[in-house]
Amino acid sequence: MQLTLGPVLYNWQPDDWRDFHFRIADEAEVDTVVLGETVCSKRAPFFAEHLPAVAERLSAAGKRVLLGSAILISLPRERRQAAELAESGAFMVEANDLTCLRYLQGKPHAVGPFVNVYNEATAAWLAERGARRLSLPPELPMASIRTIAGTLPAVTVEVFAFGRVPLAISARCYHARLHGLAKDNCRFVCENDPDGLPVRTLDGDGFLAVNGVQTLSHTCADLLGEAVALAGAGVAALRLSPQRCDMVAVARVFRDVLDGRCDAAEGHRALARLYPDVPFANGFVHGTAGAGMVA
Amino acid sequence: MELICPAGTPAALKAAVAAGADAVYCGFRDETNARNFPGLNFSRDELRAGIEHAHRGGVRVLVAVNTFPRAGAIEVWHRAVDDAVAAGADALILADLGLLAYAANRHPGQRLHVSVQAAAANPDAIGFYVEAFGVRRVVLPRVLSVPEIAAIVREIDCETEVFVFGGLCVMAEGRCSLSSYATGQSPNMQGVCSPAGHVRYEERDGRMLSRLGRFTINAFGPGEAAGYPTLCKGRFATDLGTGYLFEDPVSLDAASLLPALRDAGVTALKIEGRQRSRAYTERVVGGFRDALAALAAGREIDTAALADLTEGQATTAGAYRKTWR
Numbered sequence: 242m243q244l245t246l247g248p249v250l251y252n253w254q255p256d257d258w259r260d261f262h263f264r265i266a267d268e269a270e271v272d273t274v275v276l277g278e279t280v281c282s283k284r285a286p287f288f289a290e291h292l293p294a295v296a297e298r299l300s301a302a303g304k305r306v307l308l309g310s311a312i313l314i315s316l317p318r319e320r321r322q323a324a325e326l327a328e329s330g331a332f333m334v335e336a337n338d339l340t341c342l343r344y345l346q347g348k349p350h351a352v353g354p355f356v357n358v359y360n361e362a363t364a365a366w367l368a369e370r371g372a373r374r375l376s377l378p379p380e381l382p383m384a385s386i387r388t389i390a391g392t393l394p395a396v397t398v399e400v401f402a403f404g405r406v407p408l409a410i411s412a413r414c415y416h417a418r419l420h421g422l423a424k425d426n427c428r429f430v431c432e433n434d435p436d437g438l439p440v441r442t443l444d445g446d447g448f449l450a451v452n453g454v455q456t457l458s459h460t461c462a463d464l465l466g467e468a469v470a471l472a473g474a475g476v477a478a479l480r481l482s483p484q485r486c487d488m489v490a491v492a493r494v495f496r497d498v499l500d501g502r503c504d505a506a507e508g509h510r511a512l513a514r515l516y517p518d519v520p521f522a523n524g525f526v527h528g529t530a531g532a533g534m535v536a
Numbered sequence: 537m538e539l540i541c542p543a544g545t546p547a548a549l550k551a552a553v554a555a556g557a558d559a560v561y562c563g564f565r566d567e568t569n570a571r572n573f574p575g576l577n578f579s580r581d582e583l584r585a586g587i588e589h590a591h592r593g594g595v596r597v598l599v600a601v602n603t604f605p606r607a608g609a610i611e612v613w614h615r616a617v618d619d620a621v622a623a624g625a626d627a628l629i630l631a632d633l634g635l636l637a638y639a640a641n642r643h644p645g646q647r648l649h650v651s652v653q654a655a656a657a658n659p660d661a662i663g664f665y666v667e668a669f670g671v672r673r674v675v676l677p678r679v680l681s682v683p684e685i686a687a688i689v690r691e692i693d694c695e696t697e698v699f700v701f702g703g704l705c706v707m708a709e710g711r712c713s714l715s716s717y718a719t720g721q722s723p724n725m726q727g728v729c730s731p732a733g734h735v736r737y738e739e740r741d742g743r744m745l746s747r748l749g750r751f752t753i754n755a756f757g758p759g760e761a762a763g764y765p766t767l768c769k770g771r772f773a774t775d776l777g778t779g780y781l782f783e784d785p786v787s788l789d790a791a792s793l794l795p796a797l798r799d800a801g802v803t804a805l806k807i808e809g810r811q812r813s814r815a816y817t818e819r820v821v822g823g824f825r826d827a828l829a830a831l832a833a834g835r836e837i838d839t840a841a842l843a844d845l846t847e848g849q850a851t852t853a854g855a856y857r858k859t860w861r
Binding site for chain 1: 604605606607608610631632633634635637638654655656657658659660661663664665667678679680684687706707708710711712713714716717718719720722724725745749750751752753754755768771772773774775776777778781782783855858859860861
């Protein structure tokens with residue numbers, strides 16, 4: 242089982258973003274790292290200057306680099322970015338929307354968790370057109386994962402295994418709305434919440450996290466307990482989505498559990514120390530409410 | 537512009553036909569369509585009869601098979617496609633890539649529309665569906681402004697259909713797992729959002745709480761009507777304040793934008809609400825028929841008459857006005 246570090250979904254300071262990935266390159270036991278701004282095209286220019294150095298350092302460290310495309314593409318500028326990304330050719334592209342797929346047909350590429358792959362027929366159709374990797378939508382239950390992975394042994398099937406789960410994308414920016422700002426003049430207030438802006442119910446229960454135009458779960462996915470079963474189902478990679486915690490250590494915990502150096506329960510406890518204050522969840526893979534934790 | 541009207545039941549279909557719909561859309565009574573609500577939708581026999589009735593009145597029937605087939609059970613969705621074609625559907629409304637491929641291969645010549653659930657939000661994504669499956673129309677996601685729609689229409693080789701009235705998704709449709717996060721059931725998989733079976737109303741400290749799964753979605757004081765806990769229209773708390781974080785409990789009303797949508801080159805206007813009553817369908821279809829007649833005659837559209845149909849609920853033009861973002 243391989244480990245993939247997903248793209249940073251939040252608006253981190255460019256230097257933090259660079260240093261985070263440098264450390265991943267030097268220390269993290271991950272096989273693949275996805276780079277690129279996938280949530281909001283307005284943020285992309287800020288760390289673009291660091292992207293070549295980061296990609297090079299990761300490659301030099303033996304990590305496969307993927308470039309993720311934007312999740313929601315509507316502006317002409319965003320379309321151009323997607324087309325350029327698909328045609329750049331230096332690294333494999335992970336398409337998060339069909340916009341990119343138009344340009345990637347026939348070229349080896351990855352399909353990200355924001356493309357709706359719910360069944361084996363769609364997965365096979367994408368594979369025929371060049372998809373070599375499929376990172377499945379986080380809401381898929383185990384039975385669907387098993388069927389898809391079992392049908393496509395030649396494709397690297399990946400499952401979202403750690404991090405706040407992306408649940409929705411919108412044309413509206415909720416960070417801007419909360420701050421009483423217009424999206425076009427947002428002052429990049431999302432940078433105040435590098436781990437997402439907590440959204441509670443009126444009872445005070447943690448519920449969701451806002452990240453600009455994206456809404457994520459309050460809970461953090463933890464599929465350590467399912468990792469062995471997922472491997473048995475044909476899943477070839479687990480995705481760890483960066484949160485504001487020691488992701489090098491998170492990857493080590495996953496590696497240790499996968500390689501049998503510690504059991505899942507011990508791994509859970511280690512994750513809870515690394516990313517405290519946020520409850521863990523695995524409900525989606527069990528076909529129940531995603532917010533729940535099935536023991 | 538064509539007027540596309542919801543038909544949640546055979547009775548609503550007849551009402552829509554009588555009230556002047558150009559086309560109605562409907563689905564089978566199962567998880568293959570995105571309004572899989574109890575007591576709604578059509579059996580195979582009802583669909584056949586409904587299509588015959590509509591065709592006698594010169595009205596087309598579009599059949600939505602627009603959830604994403606469950607892995608290992610794809611034949612259920614294939615059967616829905618085959619049966620809709622056999623029943624004489626004028627078009628199928630589909631979202632899943634594999635299902636589009638199946639329909640295009642198995643039923644060449646059958647008119648295919650891209651569902652709003654497919655979230656085709658720009659000319660490249662739409663072009664992808666046109667090139668891959670020969671789709672003839674795309675239902676545009678509710679994330680676009682009218683000028684953006686106009687720009688899309690100029691660039692693509694298929695027709696466009698836009699929602700103008702009824703329920704409003706705040707998130708990009710077909711890309712939202714909020715409901716399954718709270719309940720385990722989602723629009724994409726089960727064809728439901730914030731399903732009634734997971735809703736509870738609970739009185740606490742003089743307030744009425746509306747809950748979905750184990751989460752409180754809203755709380756209402758004395759005298760406040762306790763609304764349905766649709767997840768994205770709830771009241772929540774953040775460090776920056778408490779309120780309708782994502783969207784107020786509003787519905788979509790783009791009647792005032794009909795001239796702009798016509799000028800943008802939109803082919804068809806769609807009314808949401810397969811879950812609504814026959815009487816509602818009749819009134820809304822009639823209202824929009826009048827509005828389109830006024831538009832054609834160069835008269836002013838009576839937007840107030842349509843606003844009455846929202847039954848007192850506040851309305852918005854949503855993403856069609858750029859300021860909504």
